[in-house]
Amino acid sequence: MFTKNVGGIDKVLRMVIGLALITGALMGYGTWMWIGIIPLATALLGSCPLYTVFGMRTCPQHRK
Numbered sequence: 001m002f003t004k005n006v007g008g009i010d011k012v013l014r015m016v017i018g019l020a021l022i023t024g025a026l027m028g029y030g031t032w033m034w035i036g037i038i039p040l041a042t043a044l045l046g047s048c049p050l051y052t053v054f055g056m057r058t059c060p061q062h063r064k
Contacts, residue, residue: 002045002046002047003047003052004046004047004059005046005047005048005051005052005056005057005058005059006042006043006045006046006047006048006051006057006058006059007057007058007059007060008059009058010043010058010059011043011046012043014039014040014042014043015039015040015043015044017036017039018036018037018038018039018040018041018043019036019040020036021033021034021035021036021039022034022036022037022040024036046059
């Protein structure tokens with residue numbers, strides 16, 4: 001469905017940032033922190049729509 005364009009280190013950073021923001025939202029630091037769902041979702045899916053728009057990728061390309 002989505003083209004994989006998020007690599008290993010990128011995934012880890014997105015997960016850490018996403019979880020930190022969601023934790024902050026749950027602790028009451030602000031509802032804006034629910035934005036952490038976006039980096040968490042892109043890490044879990046392995047695909048970032050903005051990377052697609054700009055033609056970027058941080059994962060290695062597989063040769064066929």
